[in-house]
Amino acid sequence: MKKIVFHIQCLARGGAERVVSNLAGQFVDHGYEVFIATETQEEDEYEIDARIHRVHVGLTAKQETKGRISKFCARITNLRKFLQTEKPDIVIAFARKANYRALTATIGTKIPVIISIRIAPVGCYDYLSDKIQIPILFRRAAGCVFQTQEQKDFFPKYVQDKSRIILNAINPKFIGNPIPKEREKVVVHSGRIVDFKNQLMLIRAFVEVHKSHPDYILKIFGQDTHDGTWEKLEDLIREKQAGDYVKLMGGSNQLEKDMIHGALAAFSSDVEGMPNAMLEAMALGLPVVATDCPPGGPRMVITHEKNGLLVPVGDEKALAAAMNRLIEEPDFAEMLGKNAAEIGKKAGAEVIFEEWKDYIDEICSQKEV
Numbered sequence: 001m002k003k004i005v006f007h008i009q010c011l012a013r014g015g016a017e018r019v020v021s022n023l024a025g026q027f028v029d030h031g032y033e034v035f036i037a038t039e040t041q042e043e044d045e046y047e048i049d050a051r052i053h054r055v056h057v058g059l060t061a062k063q064e065t066k067g068r069i070s071k072f073c074a075r076i077t078n079l080r081k082f083l084q085t086e087k088p089d090i091v092i093a094f095a096r097k098a099n100y101r102a103l104t105a106t107i108g109t110k111i112p113v114i115i116s117i118r119i120a121p122v123g124c125y126d127y128l129s130d131k132i133q134i135p136i137l138f139r140r141a142a143g144c145v146f147q148t149q150e151q152k153d154f155f156p157k158y159v160q161d162k163s164r165i166i167l168n169a170i171n172p173k174f175i176g177n178p179i180p181k182e183r184e185k186v187v188v189h190s191g192r193i194v195d196f197k198n199q200l201m202l203i204r205a206f207v208e209v210h211k212s213h214p215d216y217i218l219k220i221f222g223q224d225t226h227d228g229t230w231e232k233l234e235d236l237i238r239e240k241q242a243g244d245y246v247k248l249m250g251g252s253n254q255l256e257k258d259m260i261h262g263a264l265a266a267f268s269s270d271v272e273g274m275p276n277a278m279l280e281a282m283a284l285g286l287p288v289v290a291t292d293c294p295p296g297g298p299r300m301v302i303t304h305e306k307n308g309l310l311v312p313v314g315d316e317k318a319l320a321a322a323m324n325r326l327i328e329e330p331d332f333a334e335m336l337g338k339n340a341a342e343i344g345k346k347a348g349a350e351v352i353f354e355e356w357k358d359y360i361d362e363i364c365s366q367k368e369v
Contacts, residue, residue, distance in 0.1 A: 002364065003033045005088040007057075007079065007098045010038050011045040013192065013223060015276050016094045016118045019168055021046040026353045028052055037082060039075065039098075044223075057082050080105040089364050090114065090142075096124060103137040112142035112363050118273045120295040121154035134159075142363045145356075147274035150296035164359050167301070168274045169352035170283050173256045175344035179285035179337060180261050185213075187323060188262035188286070190221040190255055190277040191269075193230045193248075197222075198291075198314070200229075200236055202268040205320040207240050213327050216245070221258060223251035260284045264326040264333060269293045270313055274300065279347055282308065282340035287333035289322040291315075301347075307339035 006024055011017045024034045028051045036048065039058035048054065063074040079101055083091065091113045093102035099115040106113055115138070117125075125134065138144070138155070144163040146152040152160055187206060191197050199220060206218040224230040230248070237246050252258050255277075259265065265281035267290040274297040281288050282301065288308040290298040302308035309326070311318040326333040345351070 002090070002360075003035070003086065003088040004360070005035045005037055005083065005086065005091045006094065007037045007091055007102045008094040009098060010040045010042050011036070011048065011054075012042040013044055013046060015168065015273055016116075017046055018276060020094055021048050022169055022171075022349065023353065023356060024052050025049040026349065027357075030353075030357070035086065035088065037079065055082060076101060076105050083109065083111060087111070090360055092116065092360075094118060099141075100133055100137055103140050107140070112366075113140070114143040114145060114360070114363065115141045116145045117151045117155075118147065120271045120273070121151055122294065123271075125154065142366070143359060145359070148296040148300050150294060150299075151273075154295075164355070165300075166355045166359070167347045167352060168276050168279060169349040170276075170279050170344060170347045171256075172349055174280040174283040175348055177256060177260055177284055179334075179341065182261075183263045184261045185216045186262045187216060187218045188221065188259045188265050188281070189218070189267065190252075190259065190265075190281070191267070191275070192225050193220075193222045193233065194225040194227055195229050196269060196271050197229075198268045198270050199233055201314065201316050201319065202266055203233060203236050203240070203242065203246055205268070205316045205323065206246060206266075207242055208317075208320040209323045209327070210242070210245055212324060214245075216263065216327065218246045219249050219258075219262075220247065221249045221252050221255060255280065256284060259286065262286055264289065264323065266319065266323055267291065267298070268319060271295075272297050279343060283344045283347075285337045285341040287326045287337040288340055289319065289326065291319070301343055302340075306336070307342070308336055 004027055006020050008020050024036055027034050028049050035053040035055055037055045037057045057078045059074055091102050091111055093099045094116045095118050102113045138159050144159050146163055146165045237243055264287040267278050269291055270293055272293050278290055291313045292299055292310040293313050302310055304310045309322045311322050
């Protein structure tokens, strides 16, 4: 039985954390021994299967009192000690700091590491420290998983040559639902309430849509991330006197029921890895409009005017025009939604699990030779 360690900062409710939680559960279901090694533990985290070993490899109370360099070394040491004790067959790291930690902590060991890029590399992997660490550490990676081609193209050839592009898996509850014959006059959006998703632009664009279609409302589903965005959305709604037709719905555990009858789903992110919420909306058969944001997640799964609409990042007028089009051309919108639902066959949980499993097996077999 293979032993797998996932390494990530925490399991707070975000895209990478959701992928780790779901993947870990699938590997446990298939007979693997699975650990999730995290630096911190947050109040609001994804629940994980009881068979998964959750391990804290972050700083101890004593280590927290040390200086910056001492803390950096302690984090590497803590992870290394854990890995030397458990001797996993493979480590899978998610996100920037976890990637660097895992590659450093396994120096001198024979433990292969798969790193995973979850965000736009520009602005995240192009600092001076990255330009030093990538040539040294990323060469050590046994493999790398990207979400998009744009992410892959950013990195050196020695990273690209040993990489795979794997989409995020869609929760099964969003797949295979009958597409409703009648749709409500509601535009839906889901996702954490956070600055880079630019829900402010979505509201401004919908205010313009509402002028032409006053019988439509906008429902925004998502949890407050406490970065100040929620308050900005409330202020904008008050400023536009839009409280009767723009609703902040908060988080929901039944989005497959809350969203499926919507007229369309709209996504306004400035930057996003592979938007889980957009994939879920597509799987529900919703007509979707999304910004063509870096690093190319929407573009990876949406073919413009075939299974969705793409608009330029930050283009409020284009977003409003696309929403108007989907409202005013219902046959066209239904065609997009029907085609969008096909994403369930490409990114279903079992399909994506098999892609991860095949890649892991390939890397582990190379280690054994």
